[in-house]
Amino acid sequence: xxxxxxxxxxxxxxxxxxxxxxxxxxxxxxxxxxxxxxxxxxxxxxxxxxxxxxxxxxxxxxxxxxxxxxxxxxxxxxxxxxxxxxxxxxxxxxxxxxxxxxxxxxxxxxxxxxxxxxxxxxxxxxxxxxxxxxxxxxxxxxxxxxxxxxxxxxxxxxxxxxxxxxxxxxxxxxxxxxxxxxxxxxxxxxxxxxxxxxxxxxxxxxxxxxxxxxxxxxxxxxxxxxxxxxxxxxxxxxxxxxxxxxx
Amino acid sequence: xxxxxxxxxxxxxxxxxxxxxxxxxxxxxxxxxxxxxxxxxxxxxxxxxxxxxxxxxxxxxxxxxxxxxxxxxxxxxxxxxxxxxxxxxxxxxxxxxxxxxxxxxxxxxxxxxxxxxxxxxxxxxxxxxxxxxxxxxxxxxxxxxxxxxxxxxxxxxxxxxxxxxxxxxxxxxxxxxxxxxxxxxxxxxxxxxxxxxxxxxxxxxxxxxxxxxxxxxxxxxxxxxxxxxxxxxxxxxxxxxxxxxxxxxxxxxxxxxxxxxxxxxxxxxxxxxxxxxxxxxxxxxxxxxxxxxxxxxxxxxxxxxxxxxxxxxxxxxxxxxxxxxxxxxxxxxxxxx
Numbered sequence: 239x240x241x242x243x244x245x246x247x248x249x250x251x252x253x254x255x256x257x258x259x260x261x262x263x264x265x266x267x268x269x270x271x272x273x274x275x276x277x278x279x280x281x282x283x284x285x286x287x288x289x290x291x292x293x294x295x296x297x298x299x300x301x302x303x304x305x306x307x308x309x310x311x312x313x314x315x316x317x318x319x320x321x322x323x324x325x326x327x328x329x330x331x332x333x334x335x336x337x338x339x340x341x342x343x344x345x346x347x348x349x350x351x352x353x354x355x356x357x358x359x360x361x362x363x364x365x366x367x368x369x370x371x372x373x374x375x376x377x378x379x380x381x382x383x384x385x386x387x388x389x390x391x392x393x394x395x396x397x398x399x400x401x402x403x404x405x406x407x408x409x410x411x412x413x414x415x416x417x418x419x420x421x422x423x424x425x426x427x428x429x430x431x432x433x434x435x436x437x438x439x440x441x442x443x444x445x446x447x448x449x450x451x452x453x454x455x456x457x458x459x460x461x462x463x464x465x466x467x468x469x470x471x472x473x474x475x476x477x478x479x480x481x482x483x484x485x
Numbered sequence: 486x487x488x489x490x491x492x493x494x495x496x497x498x499x500x501x502x503x504x505x506x507x508x509x510x511x512x513x514x515x516x517x518x519x520x521x522x523x524x525x526x527x528x529x530x531x532x533x534x535x536x537x538x539x540x541x542x543x544x545x546x547x548x549x550x551x552x553x554x555x556x557x558x559x560x561x562x563x564x565x566x567x568x569x570x571x572x573x574x575x576x577x578x579x580x581x582x583x584x585x586x587x588x589x590x591x592x593x594x595x596x597x598x599x600x601x602x603x604x605x606x607x608x609x610x611x612x613x614x615x616x617x618x619x620x621x622x623x624x625x626x627x628x629x630x631x632x633x634x635x636x637x638x639x640x641x642x643x644x645x646x647x648x649x650x651x652x653x654x655x656x657x658x659x660x661x662x663x664x665x666x667x668x669x670x671x672x673x674x675x676x677x678x679x680x681x682x683x684x685x686x687x688x689x690x691x692x693x694x695x696x697x698x699x700x701x702x703x704x705x706x707x708x709x710x711x712x713x714x715x716x717x718x719x720x721x722x723x724x725x726x727x728x729x730x731x732x733x734x735x736x737x738x739x740x741x742x743x744x745x746x747x748x749x750x751x752x753x754x755x756x757x758x759x760x761x762x763x764x765x766x767x768x769x770x771x772x773x774x775x776x777x778x779x780x781x782x783x784x785x786x787x788x789x790x791x792x793x794x795x796x797x798x799x800x801x802x803x804x805x806x807x808x809x810x811x812x813x814x815x816x817x818x819x820x821x822x
Binding site: 310314315319342345 | 685686688689691692694695696698699700701702703704705706707759
């Protein structure tokens, strides 16, 4: 059974149909890639899944439970973590204190017994996992002075600290160097290895197609193609819509 | 000075906070003094000022403390992402609660103030609960309108004494009690809030201001937290209102005036927003300043405005931010390797 079922979701902003009749099944412990030109409705779909936007029509089921109508924090507490395309750290807090907020959430408190006081240590462990050097001063620096790469890692760390079951990564690799991407890829593979599900919106197709199990292609709010990475690469329509005619 | 060529100026942050808040500080007298000094000096300073000044200036200190508390509460609310233009609302509700309890039910002073503090916070929170989803300027507009509405409502319906207000409420025994009471309240509010906001629980409030969407995506019900912040912030204002009611033995429409909303913001702006201690410092500059300038007559507002402008232009970050940065940094010359 699919862990996340999206059925006939439609959303329009004014006259523009951002997402039109989209249905996707996400199988447990797989990596679903979502690609498509800018403005094709990928982020809107993520906003609908995570409760930030209410769709005009359609429904989303997580393990058989309807998500539409629930507020974002309840959906997060159910186990759907979401990283933002535009990084949204808590700028006034040190990096490791950024994780205190998700560690204080209902989901973490109910699963870990909510011991008070050792959150800093847990936060530092998670930061080390995503590549903050523990013995340097980086985890203690205020988020506003951290470079972009670290802020992206911080987004990932937030999802890990929430013990999410579905990781929705909205253009996690945008603005990162190749070296940074190659150092983050193993973290995503580890997340998958631990039995979680990952949904990635990505423009870096090379890296995405290496790890994705299934890829869907968006254009003008509709899914124009769905299949294994290899099929997508060979599809003529996809090439035209997104990849450019010469590949 | 020695030959500067082989030396460079090094600036280090004492970084006490990052290493440890408690144990490290106890390791030496120097470090203890370093931590205690900026806290003890203002406490003792204000106490001495308050108890040895002539009566008129004692009253000024009391008023200053009230505005300082309003400013601290404004800063606390703004630290939680609630931009308020209506400290007068919370202040007025506290004042009217205490006044009514004392006038109609003859509650003694030591009951009216605590009850007004809690009830004032509670009523203010209930009033603003429907608009707690609004952000920034939209929330501010509602808080600006509500006190005006309440004032006109009381004027029109003649409830609670209408235009004349309620007079003849029980006073404090003497000026010493007034002073001790308000100064203790002010320090309690400041230090409690400062500790609260740097705790793990308090960090969530700061995170809401930094980014409410990311806080929601971290599984936090931000509306519940905003309501809590509103209750804490408005309770402090309500306490001030209740205190002032008994101080002047009067409550009436003037408690909803804009002065109680605007002055705390000015104090926070020159003191340093987001520090809690900064607004207190700002209030202790602005309120006595306005008293000193009284002898200039009409020019008072001109000079007052001038000081405000100079402060904001010269130190846009706020006086407290500047002072604390200078205090926490050490500069020394080190030999080049």
